[in-house]
Amino acid sequence: MSDFDSPWKEALEQFFPAFPQFFFPQVHAAIDWSREYEALDKELQQLVREAAVGRRYVDKLFKVWLKDGAEAWVLIHVEIQSQRDDEFAERMYGYHSRLYERYRRPVVSLAVLGDEHPAWRPNHFGYSLGGCTLGFEFPVAKLLDYGADLAALEADPSPFAPFVVAHLKTMETRQDMEARKGWKIRLLKGLFERGFTGDEIRQLLRLMDWMMDLPEEMEEQVQEEMTRFGEEKNMPYVTSFERLGFKRGEAKGKADALLHVLGRRFAHGVPADLEALIRATTELERLDRWLDLAFEAGSLDEFQRLAQL
Numbered sequence: 001m002s003d004f005d006s007p008w009k010e011a012l013e014q015f016f017p018a019f020p021q022f023f024f025p026q027v028h029a030a031i032d033w034s035r036e037y038e039a040l041d042k043e044l045q046q047l048v049r050e051a052a053v054g055r056r057y058v059d060k061l062f063k064v065w066l067k068d069g070a071e072a073w074v075l076i077h078v079e080i081q082s083q084r085d086d087e088f089a090e091r092m093y094g095y096h097s098r099l100y101e102r103y104r105r106p107v108v109s110l111a112v113l114g115d116e117h118p119a120w121r122p123n124h125f126g127y128s129l130g131g132c133t134l135g136f137e138f139p140v141a142k143l144l145d146y147g148a149d150l151a152a153l154e155a156d157p158s159p160f161a162p163f164v165v166a167h168l169k170t171m172e173t174r175q176d177m178e179a180r181k182g183w184k185i186r187l188l189k190g191l192f193e194r195g196f197t198g199d200e201i202r203q204l205l206r207l208m209d210w211m212m213d214l215p216e217e218m219e220e221q222v223q224e225e226m227t228r229f230g231e232e233k234n235m236p237y238v239t240s241f242e243r244l245g246f247k248r249g250e251a252k253g254k255a256d257a258l259l260h261v262l263g264r265r266f267a268h269g270v271p272a273d274l275e276a277l278i279r280a281t282t283e284l285e286r287l288d289r290w291l292d293l294a295f296e297a298g299s300l301d302e303f304q305r306l307a308q309l
Helices: 005-014 018-023 025-030 041-051 088-103 143-155 160-172 177-193 198-211 216-233 238-265 272-280 284-296 300-307
Strands: 058-065 071-079 107-113 124-129 132-137 140-142
Touching: 005 058, 005 071, 005 160, 005 198, 005 272, 018 025, 018 107, 018 160, 041 058, 041 088, 071 088, 088 107, 088 124, 088 132, 140 143, 143 160, 160 177, 160 198, 177 198, 177 216, 238 272, 238 284, 284 300
Parallel strands: 071 107, 107 140
Antiparallel strands: 058 071, 124 132
16 A cells, blocks of 8 residues: 655655745745745644544645745645545635634645546635625645646656656556556656756655555565666665665564554554555654654554654
8 A cells, every 4th residue: 555645744844945846836936945944843733633633634834934024834735535525625724724823824825636536626615604705715736737748747857746756656556566666667767867966866766665665576676676777877876775675674673563562552453544654654763753652642543643644
């Protein structure tokens, strides 16, 4: 089962300035990037906890400075699911209004829809009753739209361009692992032709490998092909991909330990979707943090809230 949520969260953390530049250029143009931006994880965790939603979503909150000198908060919501959600726009409004009510800061709400339904494009919430009118609109980026021109995506210098292709091809190849393996190799090799820095390549290698999961035998074939590619092209950054194999083994041990603790502490066991997400995680520091939370949380729901799962 592919893990879309965790790679998206990390991509937003690692490449935040590139996110509005790629998806929402009008927002990017309004921000003063010469001043430091700040991730507001603590504020967002409090908001999500108060919202008490049943399932967790990919949300990130950043404080930025606008070119006119004003402070603004940017709330990013990535919706990854295969079915329509009639409450999506209302949830966007709820998060937006709670943020403003609590912190009295202008909020820019942005949404990325990563589902498989071309016609589903919620971008507003409101009602009118008895002369009272409420209207809330927010910009939306639909990933399916970007798939119409893969050649342009593969030539685009933004780190989100190959990441979007990885997302689309992971959805498209749910029933065809051989095709996914081909696309994975193609996309990973393509990273070296875009002019990314060594650190950007390492991060994207990890995130795209994480998203485009394959059976173990195919993963080994991808690793062997990437190793040969690195040797032929004399590209030292591919060695980090080789080391990823060792990290996978270490991550598996940490994931097993985490699932064991959760299973022993909480009588009803670990839901299959949560177990799949934990097993797909290769970030060792994240797994260590989750293990600490597993001992601290009073319930499985509290663990998921604290871990933002």
